[in-house]
Amino acid sequence: IFLAGLEGKQRLLAGLEGERRLLAGLEGERRLSAGLEGERRLYVVLEGERRLSAGLEGERRLSAGLEGECRLSAGLEGERRLYVVLEGERRLYVVLEGERRLSAGLEGERRLSAGLEGERRLSAGLEGERRLLAGPDG
Structure with missing residues (x-):
């Protein structure tokens, strides 16, 4: 009976030990699972950060793209303004050139008028000379 009791205690101890090992195993599994x-x-955090970083990078690229479009637009606007200025200068030049031509035309008319006036004076002078040569009797 004593030996049987010891044997029973050993089995009980072995059972408890087995339970401890089982508990240790389950605890280990829990730790592994944890x-x-x-x-x-x-991984989710890192993946989230990667996506956030990719999103920010995408926004930067989008911003850079929009900024580039703004600069392109500003450049085209600048070209338009330059063209308007040059076009304005061309128009101003045409106006000034037109005024020069008008002035030259008026000057030419004045010279023509002066020439005709001179011819009249010359004609009057010749007429006077003829009268002088003809004398009082004609």
Whole structure:
């Protein structure tokens, strides 16, 4: 009976030991599971950061693109303004050139008028000379 009692105690101890090992195993599995879960969370965080970083990078590229479009638009606007200025200068030049031509035309008319006036004076002078040569009797 004593030996049977010891044997029973050993089995009980062995059972308790087995339970401890089982508990240790389950605890180990829990830790492993917790570790994997932690890794998953870490991965999710890192993945989220990557996506956030990619999003910000995308926004930067979008911003750079829009900025580039603004600069392009500003450049085209600048070209338009330059063209308007040059066109304005061309028009101003045409106006000034027209005024020069008008002035030259008026000057030419004045010279023509002066020439005709001179011819009249010359004609009057010749007429006077003829009268002088003809004398009082004609």
